[in-house]
Amino acid sequence: MxxxxxxxxxxxxxxxxxxxxxxxxxxxxxxxxxxxxxxxxxxxxxxxxxxxxxxxxxxxxxxxxxxxxxxxxxxxxxxxxxxxxxxxxxxxxxxxxxANVLDLLVHKGDTDFLNSNGTIATGSLRRKAQWLNKYPTHKVEDLRGNVNTRMQKLKDNNWNGAIFAAAGLERINLKPSEFINLDWMIPAPAQGxxxxxxxxxxxxxxxxxxxxxDIESEITTYIERQFLRTLEGGCTAPIGAIAKYNEHDDTLHFKGILLSLDGKQKFEIEKTVPINEWKKLGFYAAKEILENGGEALMKELKEQLKK
Structure with a gap:
């Protein structure tokens, strides 16, 4: 050694x-x-x-x-x-x-904006599209930089909140008391x-x-990244995926999502398969989305992201 x-x-x-x-x-x-x-x-x-x-x-x-x-x-x-x-x-x-796979919303103590108009910040097209799908009247501002920089920008701007990966904040003890777990938001493939x-x-x-x-983490992230690769999305397209292993019945549960940039179009898929079918799970889930209208949206996204 x-x-x-x-x-x-x-x-x-x-x-x-x-x-x-x-x-x-x-x-x-x-x-x-x-x-x-x-x-x-x-x-x-x-x-x-x-x-x-x-x-x-x-x-x-x-x-x-x-x-x-x-x-x-x-x-x-x-x-x-x-x-x-x-x-x-x-x-x-x-x-x-x-670690923790969830996204979370860091806010400033007042969450009334969730029931009216609000402005949140994120540099991720996936988060932006899912947020606009759920809150179509909100504005989403671009937010870049490492975790510390983004936290500071949230303080310095009059945004209502900003979206972060829970794992990142937890790892460096930056998770504030004012946050909401976005358990409805499908994370990025391999998040956490x-x-x-x-x-x-x-x-x-x-x-x-x-x-x-860690074999379980290796398998679940493989499935999610296979889903991403089959959709032909770079890490910029609004694509989310999460695979979880259930040891009680030896199955894998998968959820995948593809959205338009404005969040108005949404293709979702959910599948549960026996563990021995893990190798093609991401592939088949992505194919199903592509065949049901996702292919046209992917073409559209590529054009929009070229501009």
Missing amino acids: SKTIKIGTRDSELALWQANTVSKKLNDLGYKTEIVPVKSDGDIILDKPLYELGITGIFTKTLDVAMISGKVDIAVHSMKDVPTALPQGIVQAAVLQR AMLVVAMENDNFVLDAVAQLN
């Missing part, structure tokens, strides 16, 4: 928390580690909505380059930020046990999961990291 495993990460508080978590787990197994922070374009370009930057994986690209060039051995990501197709030579090494990627030819690192893998 002489090799020191260099862990690449973004330099936000949440990303560093994730990298340190992986580092500690590897240290506990007897491996030496070093954390190497890298700034990504997604952290630098904050004045444009993500979809306008026109590329998926803006948060992962810089780390991919660092790994391919040998500066780091592994990279730790929020799995929902990772494109469904990894670059050549890079492989999924482990999915850690999943942490992914470790490595080079496919680095057996020492792959063997080390494989020990951190």
Whole structure:
């Protein structure tokens, strides 16, 4: 175990928390580690909505380059930020046990706006579309930056609230007392999961990291990302998916959603299958949506997001 495993990460508080978590787990197994922070374009370009930057994986690209060039051995990501197709030579090494999958609304103490007109903020098209579907009279403002930056922007603006992933706030103890769990909102595919990627030819690192893998989290995120990939949605399209394992009857329950940008069109699917049918669950669910009108909407979305 002489090799020191260099862990690449973004330099936000949440990303560093994730990298340190992986580092500690590897240290506990007897491996030496070093954390190497890298700034990504997604952290630098904050004045444009993500979809306008026109590329998926803006948060992962810089780390991919660092790994391919040998500066780091592994990279730790929020799995929902990772494109469904990894670059050549890079492989999924482990999915850690999943945390809270929910989105939540952080508000300022007064929730009357939920019954009238209101303004909330989010940088996610998925959250925006689902919010407008439920609250068609509301306004949604764009909100970018790491968790701490977004929290500050919420304080500095006269918005009624902003939407965050619960897992991110919980991991760095930023969850305020004024929040509402959005249990009706379908999360991003793989939300709440942490992914470790490595080079496919680095057996020492792959063997080390494989020990951190949680099989249930690996299967549920695989299904959700397969659903996303089959719909051909980058991480910018308004697509949500959640798969859950039920140990009582050994089944998987899946819910998927595709919406128009304004939230007016919504395609939803729900399926429960025996555990042994997990490998194609996301694929079949997405195909069903595409065949029932989703294909036309996906074409429309691609055109709109090009502009």
